[in-house]
Amino acid sequence: MRLILPGMARQPGTKDHWHERPFSTLGSIGLSLVAFLRPAWGISKIPLRDTPSFGMPLGDIVGKSSALTVVTPLWCSWINRFLLGLYRTLPAQFFPLVNLQMIHFARWVILPKDRWPGRSKKFKTRYSYLLFSSNFNGTWDVYLDEFSDVISLGMDTMWYRSIGYPKSIPSRPFKAYIDDNSIECSYYYNALPGFSLRDVASALKVRKAIHFLEEKLAEINQDTTTSAATKDDLFFQQFESVVANLVNHLPSTGKPPLHAAHGTRELNL
Amino acid sequence: MPSNEAGFYQLTALLPVKTGPYKALSGEKNVPQYCNSSQSYSHHLKDYLNQLSDSFLSNIDSKSSKSGDLHLFDHTRCTHFARFVVIDQLFYNGRRRHDSLIDFFRTLAAGKDLLSKKDKIDQLESPYLLIAIDFDCHPSSTSCVQDYLSDLWPYASQELTEILHHCEGFYLPVPPRGKRFTSRTADWNAYRTVERMILSHEVETTYPFSAYFWVADKVKRWNPSTDRVSPSEFKNRWGLFGIGILPFLLVIVSLLILPFYLGSFFFNWLYEYVPPGAELSEFYQAWNRWGIIGFALSVISVILFMFAWRYFINRANQPMPQIKGVDLKSISKSLYLQGEFLEMYKRWQDHDGFSKSSIRQHFSCFLDKHQPSDIESPSLQPGKYFSIRKMS
Amino acid sequence: MTTIFDRLDIQGNILLPYGRSSYPIARHFLFHVRDKEQARAFLDWILPQITTAQYFPSKRSKQMQIPEDQLRQDYPEVLLNIAFTASGLEALGVPASVLRQFPNAFLDGMWKRAEMLNDDRADWNNAWKDQSHENTTHILITQRVSFNSCLEKVCESRKDDSFKKSDYLCQKTFDEARSSMIQHLDQETKRLLDQAENLGLVALSGHSNVDDDTKWLECESLVHTRLQDLAIAGISEDECLEMFKFQKDRGYVSSDATLTDLRYSEYEHFGFFDGIGDPVFEGQYPTAFQAEMAQGQGHLSSGQWRPIAPGEFLLGYPNEAQETTCHPMPYTFSRNGTFMAVRKLEQNVSEFHRTLVGQVPLMEQWLDNFECSSSSGQPSAVGNINKALKVLRAKLVGRWDDGTPLVHAPTYESWLNFRKRLLTLAGESRKGEQSAKDAWKKFKTKFTLFTFESDDTKGIRCPFASHIRRSNPRDSGDPSLRKDSDSSEISQASSLLVNRRRILRRGMTYGPAVDLTSENSVLNDQNSLGDAERGTFFVAICSDLERQFEFMQQQWLNYGSDFNLGNDICPVAGALHPSAASDVKDIKVMMSSERPDGSCSLPFVAKSTPRPVVCRGGAYFFVPSLSALRLLAQNRF
Structure with a gap:
């Protein structure tokens, strides 16, 4: 019994991907309900005993940043759209991700199964797909370890309903899943190859401090009544109070540490 | 539009790649030797992109910011990250696993083994090219992509035309028989085609995340002289x-x-x-x-x-507001200032032994020399490890 | 959940380090296997002699209340441990199907991954190079003999000297006992080498610090005199004498003690007390004792320290990622085994010291300007120089020379007080009263029990750049804290980022000691000391070389981004990439200090030498269990 509920048919020709049909058939409501109530349904993966070599192709690493592109099949993508919406209402849930200071930019893009760009309406895949792309610092291994150590629940809800997703704890099957579903970049551009996100965050603080001192200096210099020595003294006080807080924000620059594959490839850099 | 959030535009576009053997773009003057008709479009596209990547990496260590050393995205100084990925096929994650008991009862009901029915595997009709670019854009602008492409066009016209030539639906207007377009018209045509291709294949970014926004939010709340941080205004709604x-x-x-x-x-x-x-x-x-x-x-x-x-x-999905000073130009300038500030501090420490009387002098010189408010110059050149950008 | 190990199946140095004063000399032999049949016979011969993790009967085992049946009958005279490289396992005939299950880092070996660790391969000793098939390192055997039994014999023969473990000894007794120990060790060495030669094993040479023909690298704990230990805080000789007199008067030391008395110490060549913090994991100690040991050394979450999961250090057990650590099949072959990274690190002691001494005047100025310490009892000029040097050294390491953490004693003055209390409590407890003993025990936990995020969020006391904060950041930078605007949450910081990056350190020093008591001594004695090679034979035990050892070396010691330090390397144990090393004259270390009002001072940009340590070679080893050794010896795969 396939019932099309009124008001749910998608208007043809709209480019708007926001208003995804929540569901098309009554049957899928029931199914997704079951899915909702049983999140761990049939997705357990046997922990791998051997140690497959996970990692990143070198082309995905430019300077201190790496590009990760993952495309995973999704079942009932509207649930994920809903969850991503929920996350947008809860920015504080993402503070641990922000505190990690590893990711410059990341994005999650839902690709509905019946709206492949440049394809006719008739072309439909069995599943919708979730595209995840991120620009992160540090090694692939650390990145995924920290996904499973620090923001495991966040990751699990972002990939909720991904087919075969083993959840982010334990980390080995999780890494294997990400590895199985990621694609290497053919071209990757990074505008700040010599700097990590932490360097950028520090630099913004330093800039604020410099502007602050610039203002104070102007104020002090404007005062014509004080002697040069007093001005020096006044400025020193300001300088001291500000720069004392910058001790952990003056990193040195340099090239990124080598990737594990570099060593075994005997690359001379 | 969450693609355009907090002053950053996260452009995602998926373009189907042509199938069949590669044919060079008509009117292209210097067709590379390696390209012959035995290569598929997807193969050729990857090759082309890899070489583009090589040309970026070969100059990444250059200390100068001469325009000859600049890569296409380096010129506009507003592209944070860009990637081109050829997605040949969708990944099959193995046979869908159901609960064994459900399978058991289904088998009982159906009277035959479920395994006899093959799992349906998703297939794309053609490979896809994924374009993902993070660039600076004003949040209220409605023509971010157009503006960005027209900024980029003078430096990347050839490359973008060549890349999109691999994608389905790309065709340049043909001049009337016996005539030729002026180079200006040809350029304009190519630009229109590229713009049309990208806009019509754009996919909306469902959930953008930009750390610069959150970092800037924290810095905004930070008081440099007391080192205290006031509470964030972005709370759970x-x-x-x-x-x-x-x-x-x-x-x-x-x-x-x-x-x-x-x-x-x-x-x-x-x-x-x-x-x-x-x-x-x-x-x-x-x-x-x-x-x-x-x-x-x-x-x-x-x-x-x-x-x-x-x-x-x-x-x-209402976009987050923009926080000023986290566009690429400002960030490059901040990183430049950070390095120079440390140098100034070290000089003061080593030569003047923390003398109270000389720091005002040092800092004034620092301001004169490095112009903290001028985001154009001197600054760091994006796309290079450490190259100082100076305008004479 | 209590893990109970089969301690008879695990090699001895994994679970607990051997005492640095009871087994002060270790000889490391590298062997190359020529013939697998003969090599198996050799394994068969050595198997019963391998030291297991069974508890030794000692003061410690009494403290831990180990039941009699779990103790060794005797205190072992000779300790023998064995480990294999990947090519070693291959040479012994382990099938490729088994080897392929081992992790990449181990299979590659350290030689191939040297570049990633910022080693310059040109610096490596030939013995470690994995180039020719003729003399590749296959097996590492470490031999130690007991010092205490030799000492006991010497004391018995002399009758006038009473035998007491781990105490200072008069020079004569010490020398006699040491030479008797070396004699014993020589016999054992000969026995081992003879047997190896008979069974076709080639003992490799070239990794020694002495000459190119010696077939072992000899590591010996550094010997300290009583005076050296007393003067560690940089105090003058008069003050030392005064302190010594005080100790004698109080009866903390026996009346016949002299300042020239010797003992094996825990110091390393740069002059820092070493080997204080080592992770504590589930099953390592008896349950009751374990909880106590885990304070400051385990896994911290919601303010509670508990032991780390055993799978971080042994194969086949659950680990901190809540899964079972990789265990190649056959299970018996990998279970209870682990991996070991071994590095011979030469320490550029004189250069390191010279760089620091060069900055002392500036450091003094910094301290004068910003520390604004109460000027009561202004120390002498010499004292001031010493103070500046000691502060500089402490800020680089994160601990004062005697191991006192900066978090507990942030200023030089507070360190002196801390030390005074330490010596008093130690002296009192030596007199044997139970309450004094408890007080001493409690005080000692301060050396390991501290946190960074909650005690020193901004690194004012212990800089982010310092060695101990880098190699074990504890709760520093815990990302799970959600509120950045109020500090109430900080006390709940956990060691989330660190739990899976810990290593067990089992290193020892090699080469002759340098006397650093006076900052000029190195400069004066430079000629006589210049030639001798000295350093640390670094040994790290962990179950995942890539995730634990390599990560720590590469990301935390040779790079500093995780601590907001960009490319700054660890001032004590870091290394720049060889390609960058030539451009860099010195490396910067950012430090600040706490002012009397608790606020932060202006930073001091210190410099350290770009090559404090130079790797002279190393390898990755698999440390098999006793059952795995049997499988190897009998070729049962």
């Missing part, structure tokens, strides 16, 4: 969260009541066939009442859900 989650729960509840409705439907049918004398009415009426409530509730909740869904998704 529990009200909106409730609007999102409550109708959803209502739908679940109404679905649980739905069986009563179906039950009353059944009794209704039964009522017509019962022999007279059987006293069912009381029971039936009780059922019927519940059934009607259940039905009404499910209809209402589904309708409510439809509205709430739209409202919620719209509200939740």
Whole structure:
């Protein structure tokens, strides 16, 4: 019994991907309900005993940043759209991700199964797909370890309903899943190859401090009544109070540490 | 539009790649030697992109910022990250695993082994080219991509034309027989085609995340002289969260009541066939009442859900505001200042031994020399490890 | 959940380090296997001699209340441990199907991954190079003999000297006991080498610090005199004498003690007390004792320290990622085994010291300007120089020379007080009163029990750049804290980022000691000391070389981004990439200090030498269990 509920048919020709049909058939409501109530349904993966070599192709690493592109099949993508919406209402849930200071930019893009760009309406895949792309610092291994150590629940809800997703704890099957579903970049551009996100965050603080001192200096210099020595003294006080807080924000620059594959490839850099 | 959030535009475009053997773009003057008709479009595209990547990496260590050393994205100084990925096929994650008990009963019911039915595997009709670029854009602008492409065009016209030539739907207008376009018209045509291709294949970024925004938010709240941080104004929006989650729960509840409705439907049918004398009415009426409530509730909740869904998704996806000073130009300048500030401090420490009297002098010189408010110059050149950008 | 190990199946140095004063000399032999049949016979011969993790009967085992049946009958005279490289396992005939299950880092070996660790391969000793098939390192055997039994014999023969473990000894007794120990060790060495030669094993040479023909690298704990230990805080000789007199008067030391008395110390060549913090994991100690040991050394979450999961250090057990650590099949072959990274690190002691001494005047100025310490009892000029040097050294390491953490004693003055209390409590407890002993025990936990995020969020006391904060950041930078605007949450910081990056350190020093008591001594004695090679034979035990050892070396010691330090390397144990090393004259270390009002001072940009340590070679080893050794010896795969 396939019932099309009124008001749910998608208007043809709209480019708007926001208003995804929540569901098309009554049957899928029931199914997704079951899915909702049983999140761990049939997705357990046997922990791998051997140690497959996970990692990143070198082309995905430019300077201190790496590009990760993952495309995973999704079942009932509207649930994920809903969850991503929920996350947008809860920015504080993402503070641990922000505190990690590893990711410059990341994005999650839902690709509905019946709206492949440049394809006719008739072309439909069995599943919708979730595209995840991120620009992160540090090694692939650390990145995924920290996904499973620090923001495991966040990751699990972002990939909720991904087919075969083993959840982010334990980390080995999780890494294997990400590895199985990621694609290497053919071209990757990074505008700040010599700097990590932490360097950028520090630099913004330093800039604020410099502007602050610039203002104070102007104020002090404007005062014509004080002697040069007093001005020096006044400025020193300001300088001291500000720069004392910058001790952990003056990193040195340099090239990124080598990737594990570099060593075994005997690359001379 | 969450693609355009907090002053950053996260462009995602998926373009189907042509199938069949590669044919060079007509009118292209210098066709590379390696390209012959035995390469597929996808193969050729990857090769082309890899070489583009090599040309970027070969100059990444250069200390100068001469325009000859600049890569295409280096020129505009507003592209943070860009990637081109050729997605040949969708990944098959193995046969879908169901609960074994459900499989068991399905097998019993069907009378044959479920494994005899092959799992359906998703296939794309052609490979896709994924373009993902993070660039600076004003949040109120509605023509971010157009503006960005026209900024980029003078430096990347050849490359973009060549890349998009691999994608389905790319065709350049053909000049009338016996005539040729002027180079200006040809360029304009190519630009229009590239713009049309990217805009028509753009996919909306569902959930953008930019750390610069959060970092800048924290720096904004930071007081440099006391080192205290005031609370963030971005807090969990529990009200909106409730609007999102409550109708959803209502739908679940109404679905649980739905069986009563179906039950009353059944009794209704039964009522017509019962022999007279059987006293069912009381029971039936009780059922019927519940059934009607259940039905009404499910209809209402589904309708409510439809509205709430739209409202919620719209509200939740409202872009975050922009925080000033995290565009690429400002960040490059900050990184430049950071390095120079440390140098100044070290000089003061090593030569003047923390002398109180000389720091004002040092800092004034620093300001004169490095112009903290001028984001153009001197600054770091994007796309290079450490190259100082100076305008004479 | 209590893990109970089969301690008879695990090699001895994994679970607990051997005492640095009870087994002060270790000889490391590298062997190359020529013939697998003969090599198996050799394994068969050595198997019963391998030291297991069974508890030794000692003061410690009494403290831990180990039941009699779990103790060794005797205190072992000779300790023998064995480990294999990947090519070693291959040479012994382990099938490729088994080897392929081992992790990449181990299979590659350290030689191939040297570049990633910022080693310059040109610096490596030939013995470690994995180039020719003729003399590749296959097996590492480490031999130690007991010092205490030799000492006991010497004391018995002399009758006038009473035998007491781990105490200072008069020079004569010490020398006699040491030469008797070396004699014993020589016999054992000969026995081992003879047997190896008979069974076709080639003992490799070239990894020694002495000459190119010696077939072992000899590591010996550094010997300290009583005076050296007393003067560690940089105090003058008069003050030392005064302190010594005080100790004698109080009866903390025996009346016949002299300042020239010797003992094996825990110091390393740069002059820092070493080997204080080592992770504590489930099953390592008896349950009751374990909880106590885990304070400051385990896994911290919601303010509670508990032991780390055993799978971080042994194969086949659950680990901190809540899964079972990789265990190649056959299970018996990998279970209870682990991996070991071994590195011979030469320490550029004189250069390191010279760089620091060069900055002392500036450091003094910094301290004068910003520390604004109460000027009561202004120390002498010499004292001031010492103070500046000691502060500089402490800020680089994160601990004062004697191991006192900066978190507990942030200023030089507070360190002196801390030390005074330490010596008093130690002296009192030596007199044997139970309450004094408890007080001493409690005080000692301060060396390991501290946190960074909650005690020193901004690194004012212990700089982010310092060695101990880098190699074990504890709760520093815990990302799970959600509120950045109020500090109430900080006390709940956990060691989330660190739990899976810990290593067990089992290193020892090699080469002759340098006397650093006076900052000029190195400069004066430079000629005599210049030639001798000295350093640390670094040994790290962990179950995942890549995730634990390599990560720590590469990301935390040779790079500093995780601590907001960009490319700054660890001033004590880091290394720049060889390609960058030539451009860099010195490396910067950012430090600040706490002013009397608790606020932060202006930073001091210190410099350290770009090559404090130079790797002279190393390898990755698999440390098999006793059952795995049997499988190897009998070729049962």
